[in-house]
Each structure stands twice: as C-alpha cells, then as structure tokens.
Amino acid sequence: MSFFAIARLLIVAAVAGGSAWSANGPANAAMMQDNIERYRVEAKALGQGFEAFSAERGRILFSSSPAAGKPDTPSCTACHTTDPAGVGQTRAGKEIAPMALSRTPDRYIDVKKIEKWFRRNCNSVLGRECTPLEKGDFLTFMASQ
C-alpha cells in the first residue's frame, strides 16, 4: 500500500472517530492531504532516496530540543506544549490552539499559512528552513494526533 493510501485511511479513520470534527472535516482533510502530497513531490524531486513520510520522525521533530536557532525558542514545544492536543502559549502570553488535527480541524489547509509558519518557526528553532521531508513528516504526525 502506498503512503498516500495509508494517509487516506488514517484521515478516514480520524473523520469517523473524531468528535471534534465539523461538517467541513472531510473537505479540510482532503485539502491537508493535498499539502502533504505537495511536500511529497518536493521531497522526491530532491533525489535523496525519499520513500515515505513518517509520523514517528514527525514526532521526534516536534518533541526534540535542538536549540540550534534563537536562544528563546529551543524547541517547537516551547510554544506548542509537549502535548500535541494541548493549548500552547506564545512568548507574549497569547493562546495557541492545539496542533493535533483532531483538536483543531481547520489547520494545515492554507498553503501560504503553513509555509509562513514553517519558515519562521524552523528558522527560530533550528536556525534554518525545514526540508520538504521534515514538513511532510510533521504534518503526517499531526494528522495522526
């Protein structure tokens, strides 16, 4: 089974099981899937032996503390909390809705928004932009949460 098929299954399962899903849930899920697809095309184009996205690698990216970027932002969890289903907080005290797709179903839809925050947050935390592989892994992990 291809990654795409597995991801579709996961989404379908999430739609069936998630109580937080709005009427737009399935449409949103398809749009998120399109974004994952786009990263897959980009990752393949790099020609570095891409096989499939991994929720486990996404989890590690999310929970590790690389501290390779700006001193005040050592990890993704510094703002998004260690629990993907938890409510985060910016350094200025503003709430951030959970990153888990099941909790915030209208996430990961708008390409411009996703790209803007990956650029900023990867720069702040890792000191560089994220690769298409890292972005796809991250979205795959959040889709499973």
Next chain:
Amino acid sequence: MPLYPVTIIAVAMVLMVSTAVRADERYTPIQDSVVAEECGACHMAFQPQMLPEKSWQKIIGDLSNHFGEDASLDPETVTRIEKYHRDNAADSGWLSGKFMRGLNKTSAPLRITATPYWVREHNEEVPERAWRDPKVKSKANCTACHRRANQGDYDDD
C-alpha cells in the same frame, strides 16, 4: 487668518469628539485586516498610536529578528503594514499622542512597555505580583489586564 474658519473647525471637532463611541479615540482599533491578522498572531495587534514613526520603521524593518523570533513576511505585506503604522504613529498627527510624552524627535524605543508614558502609568498602579501571574506572562500581554484593548480601550480597571 480670520477667526471664522477656525471656529467652524473647532465646532466640527467638538461634535466629532462628542459623537465618538465610548472607546478611546486616541487608540483607534486597527482598521486594516492584514495588519490585524499579521501583527495579531503572537500578541494583540498593538495600536500604532503607541510608538513614534521611527520606532515602527525599525521594528517592521527587521521582522526576521523580532524580539528573539523570526516574524518575517513577504515584501508586499511588509510595505502595507509599515504604511499603516507610519500613517497612524504617535507623532503622525498635528497633535502628538500621549505616548510621545518624554520622547524627543530622535528617540525610537523598540517597546511600548519601555516608553516613559507606559512605564509611569504602570509603575504605581500595578503590583509586582501581577506581572508574575503565569496568565500574564509578559508585559506585552495587554489583553490579560485590559480586556477591551483590541477596541483601543485601556481605561477599564
């Protein structure tokens, strides 16, 4: 200059002020939806009336290094946001706003919370422990204490 037009202007202004809604007209709620969205993502979108033009130029000109974070935006959006802040800065009108108190033409503080006016308003009125409340977290979290800050109303408590 004859007095007549001046009187008309004065009367018109009194009318404008008296018909203004309760919200403090000194800090107009953000009118531009792009500014409201982009500058309100990590903290409330601060009203431009709270810093002079020079401050906004420095802040908006270096969004990749924004108080320890990358808050960068595409060039068109930056231009639009900078114009809005310039047009509405504390020193933009013919009558400078309260936030210009104690500042001179060359000063360009990077923080609202570092301006003499803000410091004076909060020094005596806010007990030390209020700043340590985890719900407040930062002095820049205006809405934690001023619930109608987004409407430009800071005179609430």
